[in-house]
Amino acid sequence: MTDEETRDIRIKRLNMRSMRRGTKEMDIILIRYAEARLTAMDTAGLDAYEALLDENDQDLYQWISGQKPAPAVHAPLISDIKAVAANG
Template structure:
């Protein structure tokens, strides 16, 4: 059964704010609130895949300490810009 778009967005928002480290909770929660509703299906799938990554890796990617994997590059750049606003 396919997940309805509004249910998927709610799930992704919840997963964004219930991470492992507080910094990623704050960063991803803010990003999710501002951006998920406007994303297309492919964007939501990429974001969902990103949420399966380790918080320590995500934090290093968002803060520019380590380069993000190519498949997440544009999304990480967007998250980092949202966080800096």
């Protein structure tokens, strides 16, 4: 987030990044999560989500699908994404 970027603009940008991924599967999973959770997140949560979006889609998919364990830094967020996906 830059100094000029407001919270609303940041959330819109993260929504866009969530739906313009490299794979359709991740587009669907992440945009549902973003729409469900981003507006309620604090700055630290948005920072964590933005860092997660910097990861490779293949890695993200394996972490979310349970094929590989998520790195500790992303594990809480991955668990929340799984929960939203399961209820979606």
